[in-house]
Amino acid sequence: MANAKDETPLHTAVLKAEPEVVKLLLSSGANPSLKTKKGQDAFALAETHNPALLSLLSMDQIARDIRHHKSVDDMDDRMSLISCTETLNTQIFNDSIKYEKYIEGEIDSWTDLLWPQPKLISIKHQSVRNFEFPKDGKLKVYFDDCSSANPRQVMQIIELSKPLLVSVGVDIEYRGHRLADHETSALEGKVTCGVFEDGRPSGSYTLTIDAVRGVEVIGSDYAGIRHAFATFVQIVRLHKYALHKNAVYSNGVSTTPSSPNGNASGDHSILNGSGTTKHLPDISADGTIRELTIRDQPDRAFRAVYQDFSGCRILNPDTILKLATRLSSCKANYLFVNFEVRTTDRYQLPYTNRELFHMMQVCQELFITFVPSIDTQSNYLEGDQAKSIIDQFLDDFPLCKVVHFGPNLASLLIADRKLLTSIQRRVPRIYLSTHVDEKNGPLLSTLPPFVTLCVEGTWPFEVEKYVSPRVSVVIKFSTGDDGYLCAAPESVAKKALLAAKLSDRQTVLGSMVCDLSTGCEAMPPSLSYMSLLASVGVAYNSSTDMKKYAFLLPVIAAHHMLLDGDMVTLFEQVQTLGKVEHQLTKYAYGYWKPNSSSSPNADISATSETTLFGMSANKKMPISVFVEMILNPENMNMERLTPVVFKKARIELKRTSSALDAISKLLPYSYDLALVLEEIRLVTELMVLVSKLGQYMCVYGGQQIDRKKSFEEGLPYSPGRVGVINLPPAIRTDLANTMLRVRGQFQHVWLSRSIPSTLQNALKMFDNLFRALLPHDLQEMGKQLL
Incomplete structure (x- = not known):
């Protein structure tokens, strides 16, 4: 019941900053959208008085939306059952009869679902x-x-x-x-x-x-x-x-x-x-x-997960600890949390000292070593300035016995051994991320024994060629593919295979799987769950047959990350999103022909290993068509793409949406499950929107462009390239409306995972695409909607 000011108990609990009461009221059906006489709902009150409660309110909103979501059966869904989708249905890892039965997720025994696999x-x-x-x-x-x-x-x-x-x-x-x-x-x-x-x-x-x-x-x-x-x-x-x-x-x-x-x-x-x-x-x-x-027993004593908060994505403490708890059950034993300090700004971490201490304490109880990590945006700084930043950082972690420095600070510490030694007096063990080549090899070979190098996992692995075996090494792998929204299933398997391949090197202590803030960092963390599990599982038991378990990762992630085996559909759809994105990009760059030797099932021989792992340090991968259209919709090269290819991609994505609608009917009122489902749905709808945009660009790309119109809208005109300026205003308006809905959905998902102060920067990607889609005469109205 509301009082004379139209304030409900939920409004009062938000004002008094009582999270437990807020959670209880929401689970009992309290409506956060009701407004007081001043026109403020629970979200507005939380944003003004207690921003920490925005996460609770957003997760409740997601759970409500999931439970009332209706599935859509349109012509695309029916067409997808009979359409020829050879572009997207390419089966990976299917060149061996031995592993063929695992493609559909079948297992030999229930013990296959124990993770990591016991010896x-x-x-x-x-x-x-x-x-x-x-x-x-x-x-x-x-x-x-x-x-x-x-x-x-x-x-x-x-x-x-x-x-x-x-x-x-x-x-x-x-x-x-x-x-x-x-x-x-x-x-x-x-x-x-x-x-x-x-x-x-x-x-x-x-x-x-x-x-x-x-x-x-x-x-x-x-x-x-x-x-x-x-x-x-x-x-x-x-x-x-x-x-x-x-x-x-x-x-x-x-x-x-x-x-x-x-x-x-x-x-x-x-x-x-x-x-x-x-x-x-x-x-x-x-x-x-x-x-x-x-x-x-573990094969390697070092099984690390690296969370990078150097960009706009900074997870809230609750999300970090939930992730640490789940991964601890899967036997990860190190958690790196990386921050970036800008030398032009005042030093400040996004968490309070109390939150940092709590995270360290919980990790200690979970038998996880919490490793604070820091780097600067540039290595152009003086030694005194670097020492000041490092001292302030170590002051925030007085109980830590280990620390990690990113590439920019590491390059300074490798050159300045006096500064490195002074840090070791405060922190016994130091990890340094750096690249290795013949130029810096001699310098790295003389590093003191309290330093461990963190290097990228690539094939061929040539660190031992340049660095003395007296130096300990940790190999790093990213959870995703740089320049893509989603990781391809085969890249997840290849990284795990490479980690197992390199684990027999005497200088390698273990592996670190990194959730980096590079590329499209607005993507939710649930998309990386399978990569995290694969890397941790191989680090614990290097004899794990990843050619087999690559197909079982969805059900393993459902049981051990979501604690619900019925939610395997969610991770199967994540794999589908990765396949769609990578296959479409292969078509765009002319790499569409399948190469059997690129499968992790291929025999590892001296002539095929480089092709198998496909992770050469010198290999430059193309950027995803989806990411390119999101970031640069004004100037696209659509030479090899056709409306049919985008149509097939959209049909496949619609099938994913239908599967998510179906599983949402089974979903209990659970914050965690609803949030993961909504995260995957968000990425799916974003990719559907971009596929529709690409299809329209192919259809209207051949039409003559009004040069004067191009000048008025401030959009570049390049002969042979296509942009949103080619599209009719009605289509652009329709796409902009869809983009606005996806943007609103993203806000709730983001606030459920990340600290509220990062939302504004995270929305820039969506805002830029919205402005680009909106016709010139509606730009002023668009400013009011954002």
Whole structure:
């Protein structure tokens, strides 16, 4: 009920800065769009008084839009079922019969969905009994009295995994040290934990699930306990998921709507009508776990994720910590957070000291090393100025024992060893990102032992050719493809294959997967989830067969990043977006002919490795047609493109939209799931808009241009090139209206992930495209709409 000022309880909670009350009211159905007598809704009040609440309000708006979204069935959808889309349906990695069955997401065993893949999994298929979950739903945790572990610390580690167990109906109860008859007692749900240093590397563990003895979790250290419980939680959740699916199908109820076509289908097991047994083979239908033993240890001690906040994209602390929590469960152990300081501005980080301390504290609990990173926009600065910036930066992280410097500052530190040594007195371990060639090789070879180099992962890998093997190296890979909106599935697999290939080098400590602020940084972070998982998984277990798991990344990401196996459709559509964008760009640049040797399934030989990895340091990749049209719609070269190619791209994107509409009907009221769905929908609609723009450019590009009109609009005229000036005003107005709707959708998505102060810069890309699309006589009206 509103008061005399038309203020609802939601308005009051926003004014009083009570996020928990705001969240409770929103989940109860409070309408944030209601206005007070002063004409202010909840968004306006939050923007004025408490900007931190904008994220909550935006996520609620996204969840509401998702739940009420109607699917669209138009002529394009029906045409897409019968149209010849050879441009976009090119199957990657299909040159080997061995991996053909994985193309549709099929797996050999449910253990294929454990990530990273354990080194050894021994399942007793002939065992008489299986491990049963206790009838009271509580696992009883005991501590091995022979272990040197502190029970309190083990409990803290288990508590990290408890929310993931509780969400599937399994709770935890701590019982203390095990009893004398512990091995033979009939108590249900026994879990015994202990730490025993057996000579294996840090993070090693042995997990045993026995019908009588219960669950035994043994780690070589506390990190091993963390990894063991993370694996155990994955096993429990997969079995609970299978039990739920089996119950649904035994009742004859389908929870997944039919998809318009197989390409845009979600859960293949469901849509193909084979149910749980096909989706999770070899799993017990009654929810019990077969007796098994897992013995595992990491191949590399360095498994890092790098978040770059040097551009306009700066994730809010909550998003960073959620990402860290998910990746910690997948055994990542380093989190680099990079900032850029402009030498012309006053030094200031986007987070408060309290937020930074909280992030460091949570990462420490997750067994993740938080690594602050800094760089400047240029290396043209004096040593004193660089020292001042670095000292201020280190003052903000007084407890950190490790730091990373970007290429510009690294070049100064490599040359100034006195400054480098002074930094080491405050921070024991230093990481430096730099390029390596024959010119700087001798200088890099004499770096002190407290320095680790971070270099780009390319093939051929020639770092050892120029740098002494006394210097430790970390290889870096980006989550996306430079100059593209979305990464191609084959590039994700190639980077993981290359990381595994290079992991056997003695100087390589591990790998770092980087979510960079380069290219089109307005793209949401959920598009990089599969790249993150692939790189972390290979760094942990370099023997992982990525030629196989490249096809299983969507279902793995659904289970371990979104914690919902039914959401596999979302990541399948992300892969489709990447295929569409890359195939269309290949047509534009004349690279349309498939090359079998470019597949990661090709045999790695001396003559084919360079082509296989396709990541030469000297190789210049073309920019995406989509990105080029977004950034430069006034002057495009459409020589090799036709309306038919763009039409096929748009049909394929429409099929993706239909698949997203279908999965939205299953979506519960969940901020996280709704946000990821809306992020993927946003990119899809943006690509549909650009495809329509490209199609119109091809249709009207051959018409004569009025040179006077070109001069009045301030748009360049180049013979042989096409721009929005070629289009009729009605079409431009229609496209501008669509762009305005996409822009509004983007604002909610951006505020849900990033700090509010970055929104203005992030909108520039959309604003520029909107102004370019709008006819000259409507420009003044357009200013009022932005």
